[in-house]
Amino acid sequence: xxxxxxxxxxxxxxxxxxxxxxxxxxxxxxxxxxxxxxxxxxxxxxxxxxxxxxxxxxxxxxxxxxxxxxxxxxxxxxxxxxxxxxxxxxxxxxxxxxxxxxxxxxxxxxxxxxxxxxxxxxxxxxxxxxxxxxxxxxxxxxxxxxxxxxxxxxxxxxxxxxxxxxxxxxxxxxxxxxxxxxxxxxxxxxxxxxxxxxxxxxxxxxxxxxxxxxxxxxxxxxxxxxxxxxxxxxxxxxxxxxxxxxxxxxxxxxxxxxxxxxxxxxxxxxxxxxxxxxxxxxxxxxxxxxxxxxxxxxxxxxxxxxxxxxxxxxxxxxxxxxxxxxxxxxxxxxxxxxxxxxxxxxxxxxxxxxxxxxxxxxxxxxxxxxxxxxxxxxxxxxxxxxxxxxxxxxxxxxxxxxxxxxxxxxxxxxxxxxxxxxxxxxxxxxxxxxxxxxxxxxxxxxxxxxxxxxxxxxxxxxxxxxxxxxxxxxxxxxxxxxxxxxxxxxxxxxxxxxxxxxxxxxxxxxxxxxxxxxxxxxxxxxxxxxxxxxxxxxxxxxxxxxxxxxxxxxxxxxxxxxxxxxxxxxxxxxxxxxxxxxxxxxxxxxxxxxxx
Amino acid sequence: xxxxxxxxxxxxxxxxxxxxxxxxxxxxxxxxxxxxxxxxxxxxxxxxxxxxxxxxxxxxxxxxxxxxxxxxxxxxxxxxxxxxxxxxxxxxxxxxxxxxxxxxxxxxxxxxxxxxxxxxxx
Numbered sequence: 001x002x003x004x005x006x007x008x009x010x011x012x013x014x015x016x017x018x019x020x021x022x023x024x025x026x027x028x029x030x031x032x033x034x035x036x037x038x039x040x041x042x043x044x045x046x047x048x049x050x051x052x053x054x055x056x057x058x059x060x061x062x063x064x065x066x067x068x069x070x071x072x073x074x075x076x077x078x079x080x081x082x083x084x085x086x087x088x089x090x091x092x093x094x095x096x097x098x099x100x101x102x103x104x105x106x107x108x109x110x111x112x113x114x115x116x117x118x119x120x121x122x123x124x125x126x127x128x129x130x131x132x133x134x135x136x137x138x139x140x141x142x143x144x145x146x147x148x149x150x151x152x153x154x155x156x157x158x159x160x161x162x163x164x165x166x167x168x169x170x171x172x173x174x175x176x177x178x179x180x181x182x183x184x185x186x187x188x189x190x191x192x193x194x195x196x197x198x199x200x201x202x203x204x205x206x207x208x209x210x211x212x213x214x215x216x217x218x219x220x221x222x223x224x225x226x227x228x229x230x231x232x233x234x235x236x237x238x239x240x241x242x243x244x245x246x247x248x249x250x251x252x253x254x255x256x257x258x259x260x261x262x263x264x265x266x267x268x269x270x271x272x273x274x275x276x277x278x279x280x281x282x283x284x285x286x287x288x289x290x291x292x293x294x295x296x297x298x299x300x301x302x303x304x305x306x307x308x309x310x311x312x313x314x315x316x317x318x319x320x321x322x323x324x325x326x327x328x329x330x331x332x333x334x335x336x337x338x339x340x341x342x343x344x345x346x347x348x349x350x351x352x353x354x355x356x357x358x359x360x361x362x363x364x365x366x367x368x369x370x371x372x373x374x375x376x377x378x379x380x381x382x383x384x385x386x387x388x389x390x391x392x393x394x395x396x397x398x399x400x401x402x403x404x405x406x407x408x409x410x411x412x413x414x415x416x417x418x419x420x421x422x423x424x425x426x427x428x429x430x431x432x433x434x435x436x437x438x439x440x441x442x443x444x445x446x447x448x449x450x451x452x453x454x455x456x457x458x459x460x461x462x463x464x465x466x467x468x469x470x471x472x473x474x475x476x477x478x479x480x481x482x483x484x485x486x487x488x489x490x491x492x493x494x495x496x497x498x499x500x501x502x503x504x505x506x507x508x509x510x511x512x513x514x515x516x517x518x519x520x521x522x523x524x525x526x527x528x529x530x531x532x533x534x535x536x537x538x539x540x541x542x543x544x545x546x547x548x549x550x551x552x553x554x555x556x557x558x559x560x561x562x563x564x565x566x567x568x569x570x571x572x573x574x575x576x577x578x579x580x581x582x583x584x585x586x587x588x589x590x591x592x593x594x595x596x
Numbered sequence: 597x598x599x600x601x602x603x604x605x606x607x608x609x610x611x612x613x614x615x616x617x618x619x620x621x622x623x624x625x626x627x628x629x630x631x632x633x634x635x636x637x638x639x640x641x642x643x644x645x646x647x648x649x650x651x652x653x654x655x656x657x658x659x660x661x662x663x664x665x666x667x668x669x670x671x672x673x674x675x676x677x678x679x680x681x682x683x684x685x686x687x688x689x690x691x692x693x694x695x696x697x698x699x700x701x702x703x704x705x706x707x708x709x710x711x712x713x714x715x716x717x718x
Contacts, residue, residue, distance in 0.1 A: 132614060134606050257597035265599055
């Protein structure tokens with residue numbers, strides 16, 4: 001069926017939360033009412049990446065990109081754009097002054113500096129329609145691999161591309177495939193780690209939601225390369241849209257014979273099943289993940305033996321991350337040389353980041369390796385809101401560390417981030433401004449790991465808890481200088497002795513903030529002050545007498561009646577009653593209330 | 597899926613369906629669809645363009661709409677805009693004329709002079 005217009009509506013988790021499903025439904029109803037439902041096709045796509053401006057809608061053939069669309073806007077879009085062909089300029093994405101032209105996605109600053117390989121189909125195709133994936137070269141790589149290449153040639157090709165694991169550690173993917181291929185075993189498995197657990201990270205979810213077939217295709221290729229017949233995708237149950245799209249995709253691939261017996265008429269047979277995780281952070285660790293697939297409690301075990309030798313059900317197993325797989329079909333189609341030409345010397349290709357925190361364009365970006373943090377934050381991310389100063393960026397989530405403002409021009413790749421004491425991680429990038437307290441941030445991440453520690457090994461179970469307690473003491477103004485040393489000793493011991501990656505990396509947020517923001521720790525400990533004004537116990541609200549006009553607004557707003565004073569005379573705050581909620585400071589029109 | 601040929605066939609078919617999302621180096625047929633155009637019968641004209649292009653398997657042409665260009669007495673109006681920017685304005689169209697434009701102008705590269713605005717103004 002050929003339509004004269006395609007309306008692409010983002011159906012990723014972000015835009016779904018802001019009612020994109022209702023928008024699609026309303027639009028369909030209106031199209032039927034206007035009698036043009038046979039002319040205009042609604043296509044639900046995956047994430048466009050610009051979640052901040054969602055829900056996003058793109059109308060073809062004009063390529064007009066609408067942002068922050070609401071259900072109320074739909075009649076106008078239908079009647080003006082789809083019936084009369086007049087673009088609704090007020091909804092166009094982009095700079096206000098440039099709004100008289102139909103801007104295509106590629107022209108928006110947010111997209112123009114990106115290079116989308118893993119996200120190539122996100123926001124472009126309908127993820128629930130295998131034909132659209134095939135139209136954009138889908139399953140061509142699989143066809144080529146099965147009919148023209150030997151398994152070893154496939155592995156050599158992946159090696160040559162320089163692709164490294166996108167889950168965070170950056171292990172060379174080709175080498176991993178080689179190990180799994182060489183391992184002896186009557187049965188082998190291919191697994192996909194879709195247990196994305198870092199707070200604030202949603203790269204893998206977006207790939208699964210926007211382009212599930214790319215993961216299926218890559219896993220099948222991996223199965224051929226290492227000699228496996230069965231694949232498992234371990235995905236968290238908290239990703240309902242991703243799970244549903246994966247199920248649909250697997251069903252379609254089986255129907256087309258792209259999964260199952262004798263694919264492309266060859267001897268090769270491969271199938272994929274889903275295994276849902278209950279959302280334990282530790283299950284993102286490879287040995288815990290496989291233990292969980294086996295049906296046991298998700299706990300890690302010691303390595304070696306590595307999964308390539310003894311993995312799932314004791315058989316040789318290849319485990320890669322979602323984003324790593326999403327790169328594979330493109331590498332095979334376009335060649336390893338092409339892929340290796342992107343990025344830096346030791347980090348090839350691109351990396352997807354989920355950018356969040358104090359940044360204007362919250363969303364998903366894919367950049368060539370070697371792009372500087374400055375470009376990501378200012379050119380793509382649109383800078384820090386409210387004119388605040390950039391303080392640090394946190395990468396790698398609870399396992400990573402922070403990059404301070406002084407290193408903002410560092411090119412982002414595996415090795416430069418490790419050198420800074422942070423890590424690439426799976427791709428969470430949280431931007432912090434001057435209002436963020438670094439001790440509090442470290443405490444936040446440690447609280448997460450304490451909560452998520454599986455409890456199997458003492459360094460992680462007890463050690464991280466003790467570290468958390470020290471941090472709590474510091475943020476409450478009860479810390480001593482010796483506590484900082486204790487923190488460091490504990491951190492280094494946990495790093496050395498914990499059983500798995502979760503414990504070994506748990507102290508990183510503390511170590512890295514200590515490295516760059518030691519003075520903030522000292523301010524908490526020595527001066528009993530929180531420079532950013534975050535740690536409540538260390539903050540006092542004070543009314544400046546010379547600025548207070550006695551308007552009584554703050555006294556009326558104070559929920560606990562801690563503010564008193566006569567009309568038109570300076571007021572004061574009773575510190576013993578104050579609960580430090582900050583309402584008075586927000587409501588004061590004369591900026592007479594400050595924190596100390 | 598038993599052969600690459602099968603995959604290619606699906607790819608070709610699907611590409612045709614999504615060709616509309618690619619604007620590069622394409623000829624555009626822009627149909628005036630303001631109140632005047634719609635009242636004069638622009639919708640069947642546009643549908644005729646789409647059907648005829650589809651029937652002939654042409655996916656290098658996008659059909660889009662525009663508002664009123666100001667010469668309402670000539671509606672339904674459609675403009676064929678080639679990738680190099682060259683424009684031909686056809687006026688007082690109907691479905692049959694639209695099909696002829698596809699056959700002669702789009703397929704054979706010869707604008708149908710008798711339907712152009714120049715001919716109508718004589």
